[in-house]
Amino acid sequence: MRTSPRTPSIITVTLLGSLLLAGCSATDRGTGASDAAGAISQDSVAQDAADGGPGLVGASVPDEDREVITTGDLTVVAPDPRAAVQAISELVETAGGRVESRAEHAGEDGQAFGSLTVRVPAVKVTATVDALDGIGEVQDVTLDAQDVTATAIDLDARIQALGTSVARLQTLMGEAATTADLLAAEKELTARQAELESLQSQRSSLTDRVDMSTLTIQVLSQDPEVTIRPAGFLGGLAAGWAALLVALNALVVAVGALLPWLVSAMLVLLVVRAALKALRARRPGAAPLAGPEGGASSPGDGGDGGGGDSDESAHLAGSGGRRG
Template sequence: MGGTGRRTTVLVAVAGVVTATVLLTGCGAGADRTASRSDSAAGGPAAAPDGGANQAGPAGAAEGADAAGKSGTTAADLRIGQRAIIYTGSMTVRVKQLDRAATELTSIVTGAGGFVGGDKRSSDSSDSTATLELRVPADRFAATLERIAGLGEPERRDISTRDATEETVDLDARIATQRARVDSGRRLLAQAKSLSDLVMLEGEVAKREADLASLEAKKRRLADLTALSTITVTLLGPDATPVVTVPEPGFLTGLKGGWAAFLAALGVLLTVLGALLPWIVALGVPGYLGYRLVRHRRRRSRPATPVVGAAAPTTD
């Protein structure tokens, strides 16, 4: 009886497994047929002809990229030719005739499409110098430096660049956001119902407009520095002394200055100590010996103090 019950249980289990397998197979086939019908209706891979892969090639990718660029935010162009580079240079040139060289320098700058932003000259015959601040287009920066070097004998040249591309992109984004905030504030101001709301919104709109004006001023300044490079030229006469350059601020410059000041102070201290040492030996040693002698005599001449609480001698 027990064997018959076990056989029945095994048969029931086998029948359940077979039934589950059949059901799962039918569901999988149905899902595949459904996916095929959906692909055919959508014009997907199942309905695409043999040339569909070619049609979705570079032309399709380009169209998708154009559509994405029109619908979304375009990324900043960070190629070398599109970067915002600020060029700054300085040069010291020794010339034979100072005034003539300054005139030629002005002609070089104006011929390159720039202008002279500052002109400072010293007419001392023994030490004649001229310092001119030039603004030239960025694409003429290197050529202008070479022409300036040809005016005489170059003694010093310093060129530096600063990449302001990220700063420019950040300013553009902040200006766009601030303009949207100003527009929304003005719309709220036009819908104000009470006097308190009107006063509050006027103050908020004025603050937003001031922030927008500040950002736009920074953008104009950055655009000016990017479009026009700055060159500071120092012209030296035949007998003029070289211009001493001031070191740029920084940690190493401060460390060098502090170490030099420490050595200078130590030298002064040692000098003073060396000057005072003979006096210390000549006066200090006899004074110290006299002090010890006086102190010793005082100790010997001081009377002995009786011991407090000592027992008096007894007499019989």
């Protein structure tokens, strides 16, 4: 039997075609995981776009379904701050809340003060603030409400999209034909699960802040009572009497401060006066005089008698001369 020369060419072409088809099939399977992951990402983006964005959806939510975070700062003045801090802690726990921080201090002037940071159910914030009036005088109340409805809706949409993406990747891992496909799907699944857990943690924290409002309370000591004085004539009379008492008090204080100095000055004056008397008693005219013989003699003694007679004779002579 003679073989046709075209038979080897036909067989060769058939073999080459089979090899090309096998290579294309392997390439398609190798890129299947990546294409599926890309499709999932596109589906997530499309889902977010279909939701219309957080702003548009948040604006269409009814008021009763909106999510609001309420925070507040309060000041309570009480006669006993330590007892007031304890009473506020018990009040918060009774309302279903909790005390996150508590501090009590004693001031330099002996007056105590304290501070608390408490979490109260949002539906009981008003009732709790009103109940604080029974513990002390509530002052400087500041309440702030922040609407986070749009943020909550955005987180919910992203969590839902990532949940769908994780489910599809898990299905793809079960259908992977090769190790490369399995590793690619597992890597993408790990990243998506980490992002999903982060968003779920953010949503849980947001829900807690919405459900439980935060209040910061300062507890101060009550100031001493201030006496209100009447106006008019009685007010002037009371003011004058008070000024007189102040002046008398100042005078008494001044006298008390000067009294030791006055006593010391009197003593010095008495000593000086006694010294002056002693000096006057010892004047030269009162001291005894020495006679011609060196003895003591008085002015009337003979020692000075001659001198005295001579003076008297001279005086008489002078008088006689004038008479002649």
